[in-house]
Amino acid sequence: xxxLVVQDEASEERHRFIEKLTPYLFxxxxxLGFLFFTLGPLIFSFIMSFYDWPVVGERTFVGxxxxxxxxxxxxxxxxxxxxxxxxxxxxxxxxxILGLLLAVLLNQKVFGTGVFRTIFYLPSVISGVALxxxxxWIYSHEYGILNFLLGLAGIEGPNWLGDPNWSLLAIxxxxxxxxxGTMLILLTGLQSIPKELYEAAKMSGVPAWARLIYITxxxxxxxxxxxxxxxxxxxxxxxxxxxxxxxxxxxxxxxxFAMYIYDNAFKYFEMGFAAxxxxxxxxxxxxxxxLVLKSSSAWVYYEGEMKNSxxxxx
Amino acid sequence: xxxxxTYGALLFLxxxxxxxxxxxxxxxxxxxxxxxxxxxxxxxxxxxxDNFVTAWFKQPFDVYLKNSVIVVILSxxxxxxxxxxxxxxxxxxxxxxxxxIFVLLLSTxxxxxxxxxxxxxxxxxxxxxxxxxxxxxxxxxFADAFFVFLxxxxxxxxxxxxxxxxxxxxxxxxxxxxxxxxxxxMPALVLVGTFHFMNAWNDYLGPLIYLNDQSKYTLTLxxxxxxxxxxxDITSIAAITVVLCIPPLILFFFAQRYIxxxxxGSSVKG
Amino acid sequence: xxxxxxQLAMVTAVTSMALGGASAAFAEEVLRFATWxxxxxxxxxxEISKRFEAANPGVKVQVESYGxxxxxxxxxxxxxxxxxxxxxxxxYPKYYKSLMPLDELMARDAxxxxxxxxxxxxxxxxxxxxxxxxIPAGFTTHVVFYNKDMFEAAGVAEPKTGWTWSDxxxxxxxxxxxxxxTYGFAVEAKPDPYDYEQFFWSNGTRFIAEDGSSVDGYMNxxxxxxxxxxxxxxxxxxxxxxxGIGDSTSGSALFKGSKLAMFQSAxxxxxxxxxxxxxxxxxxxxxxxxxxxxSSIGASAMSVAKATKNPELAWEFVKFYASPEAVKLRENxxxxxxxxxxxxxxxxxxxxxxxxxxxxxxxxxxxxFLKHKNWSKIxxxxxxxxxxxxxxxxxxxxxxxxxxxxxKRHLK
Numbered sequence: 003x004x005x006l007v008v009q010d011e012a013s014e015e016r017h018r019f020i021e022k023l024t025p026y027l028f029x030x031x032x033x034l035g036f037l038f039f040t041l042g043p044l045i046f047s048f049i050m051s052f053y054d055w056p057v058v059g060e061r062t063f064v065g066x067x068x069x070x071x072x073x074x075x076x077x078x079x080x081x082x083x084x085x086x087x088x089x090x091x092x093x094x095x096x097x098x099i100l101g102l103l104l105a106v107l108l109n110q111k112v113f114g115t116g117v118f119r120t121i122f123y124l125p126s127v128i129s130g131v132a133l134x135x136x137x138x139w140i141y142s143h144e145y146g147i148l149n150f151l152l153g154l155a156g157i158e159g160p161n162w163l164g165d166p167n168w169s170l171l172a173i174x175x176x177x178x179x180x181x182x183g184t185m186l187i188l189l190t191g192l193q194s195i196p197k198e199l200y201e202a203a204k205m206s207g208v209p210a211w212a213r214l215i216y217i218t219x220x221x222x223x224x225x226x227x228x229x230x231x232x233x234x235x236x237x238x239x240x241x242x243x244x245x246x247x248x249x250x251x252x253x254x255x256x257x258x259f260a261m262y263i264y265d266n267a268f269k270y271f272e273m274g275f276a277a278x279x280x281x282x283x284x285x286x287x288x289x290x291x292x293l294v295l296k297s298s299s300a301w302v303y304y305e306g307e308m309k310n311s312x313x314x315x316x
Numbered sequence: 317x318x319x320x321x322t323y324g325a326l327l328f329l330x331x332x333x334x335x336x337x338x339x340x341x342x343x344x345x346x347x348x349x350x351x352x353x354x355x356x357x358x359x360x361x362x363x364x365x366d367n368f369v370t371a372w373f374k375q376p377f378d379v380y381l382k383n384s385v386i387v388v389i390l391s392x393x394x395x396x397x398x399x400x401x402x403x404x405x406x407x408x409x410x411x412x413x414x415x416x417i418f419v420l421l422l423s424t425x426x427x428x429x430x431x432x433x434x435x436x437x438x439x440x441x442x443x444x445x446x447x448x449x450x451x452x453x454x455x456x457x458f459a460d461a462f463f464v465f466l467x468x469x470x471x472x473x474x475x476x477x478x479x480x481x482x483x484x485x486x487x488x489x490x491x492x493x494x495x496x497x498x499x500x501x502m503p504a505l506v507l508v509g510t511f512h513f514m515n516a517w518n519d520y521l522g523p524l525i526y527l528n529d530q531s532k533y534t535l536t537l538x539x540x541x542x543x544x545x546x547x548x549d550i551t552s553i554a555a556i557t558v559v560l561c562i563p564p565l566i567l568f569f570f571a572q573r574y575i576x577x578x579x580x581g582s583s584v585k586g
Numbered sequence: 587x588x589x590x591x592x593q594l595a596m597v598t599a600v601t602s603m604a605l606g607g608a609s610a611a612f613a614e615e616v617l618r619f620a621t622w623x624x625x626x627x628x629x630x631x632x633e634i635s636k637r638f639e640a641a642n643p644g645v646k647v648q649v650e651s652y653g654x655x656x657x658x659x660x661x662x663x664x665x666x667x668x669x670x671x672x673x674x675x676x677x678y679p680k681y682y683k684s685l686m687p688l689d690e691l692m693a694r695d696a697x698x699x700x701x702x703x704x705x706x707x708x709x710x711x712x713x714x715x716x717x718x719x720x721i722p723a724g725f726t727t728h729v730v731f732y733n734k735d736m737f738e739a740a741g742v743a744e745p746k747t748g749w750t751w752s753d754x755x756x757x758x759x760x761x762x763x764x765x766x767x768t769y770g771f772a773v774e775a776k777p778d779p780y781d782y783e784q785f786f787w788s789n790g791t792r793f794i795a796e797d798g799s800s801v802d803g804y805m806n807x808x809x810x811x812x813x814x815x816x817x818x819x820x821x822x823x824x825x826x827x828x829x830g831i832g833d834s835t836s837g838s839a840l841f842k843g844s845k846l847a848m849f850q851s852a853x854x855x856x857x858x859x860x861x862x863x864x865x866x867x868x869x870x871x872x873x874x875x876x877x878x879x880x881s882s883i884g885a886s887a888m889s890v891a892k893a894t895k896n897p898e899l900a901w902e903f904v905k906f907y908a909s910p911e912a913v914k915l916r917e918n919x920x921x922x923x924x925x926x927x928x929x930x931x932x933x934x935x936x937x938x939x940x941x942x943x944x945x946x947x948x949x950x951x952x953x954x955f956l957k958h959k960n961w962s963k964i965x966x967x968x969x970x971x972x973x974x975x976x977x978x979x980x981x982x983x984x985x986x987x988x989x990x991x992x993x994k995r996h997l998k
């Protein structure tokens with residue numbers, strides 16, 4: 003009850019205390035969840051990374067050995083990291099840009115756009131296992147529908163998933179089918195841009211492309227920041243599609259870092275090693291995200307920002 | 317002219333997005349004979365509608381449906397409440413440690429599940445939650461980082477003057493959250509709800525790890541049961557996949573309409 | 587059926603009464619049983635479990651099926667110390683430290699179980715460091731399925747006992763048709779090495795030394811190179827299509843669609859082929875020249891977790907699965923009991939006979955993964971060599987040598 007009339011010092015003290023406490027109360031669900039469900043496993047996995055930790059049997063402390071083997075002995079560590087980076091370089095920009103284009107295109111309240119939106123979201127609705135089965139049918143070299151269609155056009159399609167030169171691209175395309183989610187996020191963001199801005203710009207004869215660059219993108223930048231960061235994260239955590247579609251092959255051309263972790267944990271049962279892998283991946287994503295976040299002050303525009311530095315009442 | 321071009325491009329793109337779904341559908345209704353034919357059959361001679369019924373009754377899918385619905389509804393409610401509170405906290409207050417905590421929150425999105433799995437299992441086991449739906453529901457009441465981040469970004473596009481005006485009129489923080497921001501972020505909340513619905517509906521790993529008894533299984537787990545170690549029941553997978561797509565698609569169709577029409581943002585601003 | 591059930595219930599009721607205290611301890615017990623089986627196979631397991639429940643009042647068997655998520659589930663459960671009581675098992679090297687050795691119990695109950703009736707080659711698949719950690723419940727060997735109608739249409743003679751790979755290649759070549767995308771045979775570019783070792787054995791070599799000390803001279807031996815080279819040549823000459831590179835279309839799918847005249851597989855493909863209505867025959871694996879043929883044995887064995895609270899009940903359950911009554915119900919793999927196979931006339935049935943003939947020839951070798959604790963990592967290098975050979979359709983020697991070199995690190 004912040005409207006209470008302040009009568010004496012004690013109650014003012016109390017009032018200020020509550021004021022100070024309020025933000026923490028708002029974020030308390032997450033804090034509690036973090037303490038209950040995340041912190042423990044996090045510490046546990048950190049400790050685990052210094053152990054030789056088979057799923058069953060004896061667990062022995064090995065110090066930094068897991069990190070050492072990973073960085074110096076195991077060629078797959080660097081290979082898989084490089085493949086993941088290559089994937090991210092394609093996936094992140096395409097996911098954000100195509101998502102943005104679709105969102106802008108479908109932001110018109112014209113007949114039929116609702117149906118189109120639903121269509122583009124369709125692949126996001128299908129669960130991973132089924133989606134991969136579908137892609138396997140599409141990409142199949144001899145019996146696939148894609149090469150069948152290309153064949154009708156007189157083109158001999160490549161062995162999409164069997165040729166190391168094409169496989170990564172095939173995975174990128176399959177992953178981009180999920181951009182309906184990005185589209186929807188940006189579409190939602192577009193709704194909070196005041197229509198008046200566009201009307202004014204239109205009246206003064208600003209062309210459509212300029213409206214996109216000078217109004218839409220800046221006003222949408224908080225949401226764009228979100229999609230960039232979450233795209234980076236999902237690029238690094240890319241697993242299901244490659245695991246089920248190519249199993250990392252052919253010849254490890256789609257062996258992503260997340261699959262490296264997965265194999266160490268579930269194929270080789272080396273939980274300690276997998277934990278060490280995970281911590282390295284965690285740090286890489288964290289650094290990348292922080293870089294993006296730091297850069298965001300230059301390109302993200304917040305209508306309602308509460309900068310901690312310009313603290314008003316404390 | 318441009319309109320025609322736009323529609324053309326949209327139609328082409330949608331064809332590419334629809335084909336996978338269409339393929340699943342016709343696979344579901346094909347007879348075994350046509351399933352393996354090449355060149356592929358684009359419309360089966362005989363549409364086997366029975367395949368849906370057969371697949372559904374191969375496993376107790378009615379039980380799975382009940383479990384899935386319980387998980388999805390209860391966890392979505394939790395996610396909407398907790399995330400909107402937390403996002404509001406991060407977007408509209410200044411407090412000691414805010415930026416550091418926010419980075420911590422973001423970083424929780426980046427932890428690979430592989431290594432969290434065993435410790436989390438241990439924890440749920442100690443709580444006696446294994447083989448119950450609780451591990452799939454309760455954590456949703458403690459705000460998922462992805463959605464908090466999303467909502468925070470959305471709230472931050474709302475001009476701060478709105479809050480200030482309300483405070484002048486004597487509203488406290490809770491009232492500003494409840495009366496002003498909750499309605500304002502409705503489109504984003506619908507978005508979060510849709511996303512979470514989809515995640516919970518399609519979640520495979522969580523149910524696989526935490527549920528033991530078939531009477532506790534969810535739909536996705538049942539679907540995966542058609543894929544054994546050596547042989548796969550393709551027709552049943554396709555049929556159940558089609559069925560499982562329908563509720564999220566209907567939800568999505570209405571959600572996107574709401575997001576588009578229910579945009580109050582523009583009327584408050586300007 | 588019902589009557590037999592009743593009889594069984596009575597028999598067990600009597601036995602458990604004779605055992606006295608034991609049955610009281612079983613009261614209201616839930617026994618967790620995990621399997622990777624799904625669909626029809628799962629239904630069979632559920633049926634067997636129901637019968638066990640009927641025979642043991644107060645016991646509830648919770649059949650838990652995880653399909654191909656099986657390993658993930660077991661890892662989480664074992665890692666957190668909450669494993670199922672009884673489970674399907676094949677990966678003994680990874681799990682045996684948490685499994686109950688069964689030798690003593692087997693010795694104790696040898697007579698009532700009639701262990702003589704179960705071929706030794708089957709129990710050996712569960713043995714690690716000299717101890718048995720599982721009792722097989724069903725098994726399969728590997729064979730070649732062939733499409734009789736296609737053979738007849740092409741005027742090709744059907745495979746005969748004692749055939750060789752060159753016979754197979756000669757036949758296969760006659761089925762290739764580019765227009766209809768038909769092939770005579772299929773070779774795997776990404777096989778499960780567990781099933782692939784049979785070709786090494788049949789050509790007189792192994793993946794790894796018997797004592798697990800070395801792969802050099804085994805994995806890259808001239809005989810090994812010969813095996814890979816032969817498969818690569820079959821692909822090159824289009825005698826066979828290659829499965830697993832860029833195509834997850836399975837061999838069984840192609841066979842069911844009449845795109846393959848011959849298809850090497852095991853019992854797990856039979857059900858699907860039956861359902862697809864293919865008129866097929868079964869032949870033994872072909873031999874490499876005059877060398878003796880040897881098949882891998884895929885056994886679904888049942889293991890008991892060390893941590894189980896109810897080892898006696900768990901053991902009873904495992905025994906029940908190996909009993910003639912339960913073995914008879916397992917239509918989708920082969921009976922582990924010779925007596926049952928004979929009683930059901932399977933050994934004379936032309937479809938089933940080759941499986942048993944393969945079994946009779948397949949007790950000389952044990953699988954590589956039982957011989958070295960790092961085998962799963964070594965195996966990755968072998969898989970890579972096979973895949974690379976099939977992609978390049980040659981260079982087997984180079985790739986196998988590199989697999990050997992890459993494996994040194996893990997042999998320490």
